[in-house]
Amino acid sequence: MRSPLSLLLLATLVQAQDTKPPLPCQPCTSHGELPCKAHGKGVLELEKVVRFCSVAADCKTCQGALATDCKSCRNQPAETALAERVKLAQQLLTQRRKDIDAVIDNKPLLHLTTEHLDLVFSIRPLTIGRDKIETHPLMHLYGQRIEALRTLFLQTFDVPDGDLPGRLRIHMFRDEQDHAFFGPRVTGMGGGSSTGTKLMGAECVYSMWHDPRGMPDDEALHRTIIHNTSHLLLSNMTPAVWLGNRKHGWIDEGLAHWFEDKLTGKCTNFCYEEIALTPGAGFKGGRWRVPVRKLVDDGKARSFAELSALNTDQLDFQDHAMVFACVDFLITAHGGPKFRDLVRLIKRDKPTRDALQEVYGLNPLTFDTRLHEWVKATYPLQER
Ligand SMILES: [Zn+2]
Ligand SMILES: [Zn+2]
Ligand SMILES: [Zn+2]
Ligand SMILES: [Zn+2]
Structure with a gap:
């Protein structure tokens, strides 16, 4: 004799076979929504990979959902999801307009x-x-x-x-x-x-x-x-x-220059908290390896002991080039993870001298010696 449960299953199966599957909706391939056409060529792709864009949220057609309801079919979950997306986009838009646009004319x-x-x-x-x-x-x-x-x-x-x-x-x-x-x-x-x-x-x-x-x-x-x-x-x-106002300007500014150089081949930004820099003022066209090499060759490079006692806004143009070289040396010759360890020790108030010793086995004097050797071995004498 069949158990009540298997009878129930049988009944469900019979019922399922009796119902014809719904025809797929052609316009939306049964997704219940259509891509919004109001965003222009390639723009919808830009919008899909971000969480929120005020231009998309301003769209008269989709109000930030990036899609519109398919009128050829009923798809309640899709309609609910669309409405949620509109609501979220409009909430964010209202918040931004209130917090920022409202205070700026x-x-x-x-x-x-x-x-x-x-x-x-x-x-x-x-x-x-x-x-x-x-x-x-x-x-x-x-x-x-x-x-x-x-x-x-x-x-x-x-x-x-x-x-x-x-x-x-x-x-x-x-x-x-x-x-x-x-x-x-x-x-x-x-x-x-x-x-x-x-x-x-x-x-x-x-x-x-x-x-x-x-x-x-x-x-x-x-x-x-x-x-x-x-x-x-x-x-x-x-x-x-x-770190910039705790005598560690060399790390703060040196690393910012290092990323400028890594991604664009030049360093043209200088941070000063109080002194307004003449717009466009810079050092050696932003290409610093040759001038650093010259300072080192001429014995005029400022010592690490001096550089590592300055705040970011105490560095002059030449210092900026030197702190870039210090960071470049540590990251290029010794790798990013060691530099991270150094930064963390210094952030936890370990004196620079001790942190340098712990991570690299160097003191300020041997740092200068190694840095100068490395600069002479890797920085060019003239622009190539
Ligand atoms: Zn956008
Ligand atoms: Zn739209
Ligand atoms: Zn449809
Ligand atoms: Zn800076």
Whole structure:
């Protein structure tokens, strides 16, 4: 005799065979939604890989869902999911408009949220290669570049994602007045006459405006973002501390230069908290290996003992080139993980001399000797 359970199963089977399967919906291939057509060629792909974009959320057709309901079929789960996406996008848009747009007169401001970044953006269109890139796709490009730098930082120092716990909050304004007004509000620093201000440590906030005198093109703007985002990442890496005002300017500024050089082949950004730098002022065209080699060959290189006792804003142009070389030597010759260990010991207030000894077996004197040997062996005598 059959058990009641198997009878029930049989009944279900019979019922299932009696019902005809629904025909697939042609227009949406039974997904219940269609890609929104209002975003232009290639743009929908940019939107799909970010969490939020204010331009997408502003779309009259989909309100940020990036898709529209298929009118040829009923698909309740798909309709619910669409409505959820609209709701989320509109919530984020309202929040951003309230927190940021409402306090800045100069519109429009665009907003992007990616996995680790909240970006406010109003940079004017820029030419990259032969193409003029409008503000909206340019914002997506900068979002990708900042995420890529974060990934490179993690790889270089072999640290897990969780060791950069802070969300990056970056504000790139087209006009000076916006940064001058908004920068101090988000960073707590004076921003009146500066091109950029930062809040570093547990918080990772950077506000800047695109001064064309110092950043004539996309490459220069990108380099500025690399330099300053590197500061945010270094400071945020656990334990979160900004080293630049604790006599460790050589690490703070040296590493920011190292990433500028690694990704663009030049160093053109200098951090000063108080002294306003003449826009566009720089050192040796941003190509520093040849001048460092010359300083070392001429016996004029400032000693590590001196360099490693200065804050970031106490470094002069020549010092900037030397601290770049110090960091370049440690990372290139000894690897990123050792540099990470050094940074962590110093962040935990171990004296530089002791940290250097523990990680590299060097003291400030032998550091100079090894650095100079390495510079003579690897830095060119002239630009190639
Ligand atoms: Zn977008
Ligand atoms: Zn749309
Ligand atoms: Zn359909
Ligand atoms: Zn800097």
